[in-house]
Amino acid sequence: MGESAEEEVREFLMTDDDFRHISRLAGELTGIVLADHKRSMVYSRIARRVRAHGLNNFREYLDYLEAHLDTEATDFINSLTTNLTSFFREKHHFNFLRETLFPQLRFAKKDEKKLRIWSAGSSTGQEAYSIAATIRQVGFPSDWDVKILATDLDSNVLDTGRRGVYPMSxxxxxxxxxxxxxxxxxxxxxxxxxKEELRNMVHFKRLNLLEAWPITGTFDIIFCRNVVIYFNKDTQKVLFDRFANHLPLGGHLMIGHSENLQGISTRFESLGQTIYRKVK
Known part of the structure; x- marks a missing residue:
C-alpha cells in the first residue's frame, strides 16, 4: 500500500512500514497493541519526537530510536501511552469504597490496623488521590498504617502525580x-x-505491568481501570492472574467501565459495576 493523501500533506512522512515498526516496538516494550485505527494517534504523538530531534521523517526517527534505545525508549513509551483521568472518575467505585468496603475493612482489620491499596496505571495521580480522599472521608483512625501505591509506565505523569498540581479545570x-x-x-x-495530607499517603513508582513486579505482600484493593483494553486477551489473562496473586481471598479488584473478566479469569466473582472479589 502507498501512503494516503492525508499522509502526503503531513509535516513528516510515516509509511506503512514505519507504522508496523512502531507497533512492533510498542508491543515489545509495553505490551500495548496498536491497531490500524490508531495510526493518526501514533502519528501525532511520535511526530513530537521526530520534531524534538530535528529529524526529517519517521524512518530517521526509528533509526535513531534503535541506535539509542537505552536513552530514547522512555520518551518513546511516554509519547504513546494514553493518560486520561480525573478526580473521582467512575463515581460508583468510590461510593462503594465509602459506603460498603471501607467500613467493612475498618472492622475486619481493626486489630491489624493496616490498609494497602494499589492504583495500577495511575496516570497523573487523580485516581490515587481520590482513593486517599475517600479514606479520609470515612475516617480511619490516625493510628492506622495506610499506604497507596500508584504505578504507571509513563515517568512524566508520575512526576505530575508526585507534585499533585493540576489545572483548575x-x-x-x-x-x-x-x-x-x-x-x-x-x-x-x-x-x-x-494537600499534603493526601500526598503523604500516595507513593508513586514507575512500573511496566508486563515486566517483573518488585512488589511483596498483598493489597486489600487493586484498581486497574481502562488499562487492559490496550492488551490482547492472552496478556489480560496473565495480568489478572498476577493481580489475583497479590490479593487475599476476599480482596477486591476495580476495573474500567468498558472491561470485564468474562472468559479472562475464574479467580474473581463479579459484584456488579466492574467491581470484583477474589474467590480463589
Missing amino acids: SIDGLDDAVLKRFFMQSKDGRTVQV
Missing part, C-alpha cells in the same frame, strides 16, 4: 466540602494542589 464538578478539605488554590487561580 480538573476540579470542575467537585463539591465545595471536598475542595476546601483536600485542595489548595494557587495565588494566580490557575492551578490547585492536593
